[in-house]
Amino acid sequence: MKNWPLWEVFVRSKQGLHHKHVGSLHATDEKMAIENARDVYTRRSEGVSLWVVESKHIHASSPSESAELYDPANDKIYRHPTFYDLPDELEHI
């Protein structure tokens, strides 16, 4: 048996929110992927919009590189508002 291509499915649950990854499915093309995604992932009005992306097109960062990728942000506390000393009586800032 030959597998149909694998697709990743993303659902926007309501207007104003990001699409969120919900899982995957197999389909021959994008049209079938959307139709199947509707039946598999939105049977109870969980979404107002669907994205499908063929899984082979997704490039992911590697967990073994996570130190190089994310550690540099750890010591940059000056990127956060609480880093700056301001008097308590100051308002609306």
Place this chain on the structure above:
Amino acid sequence: MADIKSLEEKFQSIVDAETKIEPKDWMPEAYRKTLIRQISQHAHSEIVGMLPEGNWINRAPTLRRKVGLLAKVQDEAGHGLYLYSACETLGIERDELFDQLHSGKAKYSSIFNYPTTSWADIGAIGWLVDGAAIMNQVMLCRTSYGPYARAMVRICKEESFHQRQGYEILLTLSKGSEEQRAMLQDAVNRWWWPSLMMFGPTGKESTHSAQSMKWKIKRKTNDELRQQFVDISIGQAEILGVTLPDPDLKYNEETGHYDFGEIDWEEFWNVVKGNGPCNKERLAARVKASEEGQWVRDAAMAYAEKQAKRKSEASKVA
């Protein structure tokens, strides 16, 4: 190779800290294998589980019952698909999973090897079989493997409707004629013990339990879940006015739980080994569906490939 041990220790400390393991993270080979076995077995159970209930869709007594049952069976297909999807993140292909089911190499829950001989069975399945499954699945919402836990959260949200539609079927029968009440009691008599067996072997014989608990794939033992299920079923049976077919069922003041009779483990292992009332029929139905659908899948793929080729040729010309 020397650092396999340190990788394993690091892995365990991540699990112990209640951080989820995600697909690309390092994991012990045995953890991956255990998950593939468990998740695929779970997926197959959802798929095969459609068969006993599908048997009654076009004989449902009212339209209300029919739409309810149809939606439930469709959900079970969905559950199978969420789980296959979770399983594939571990590096196994869908067709391989199907092959394992069709060849008999992979197991599915033995409960689906029992026949549905009356309409009351549909109610009993919703109440007891889905009820027992929920007990297990609620625990699995906190399993250590991220994709499996997320699939379980989705599934649990849908399951409560399954159990309620089943219970309502039984409740209606319980208020019906004498024949209907007898039908209800008969269904409960046949489904009670197999439902208790769904939790799997008892402590001593449960081979995978200890390691699975350590890896936090499982959070409770088979026996703990089974006891929990027995305890909550008593009151639900009372409201239906049915007796559970176990003369040893009795509240134990000391433990605060209900004691229950010895499970017929010989029957359990016999059905697991393929000798239940419907094992052959269930598997044959899956194999037939797969074989007879092959040309459709091939045709759909060929069509999509042709369309894609045309599209790319057209864009070259333009």
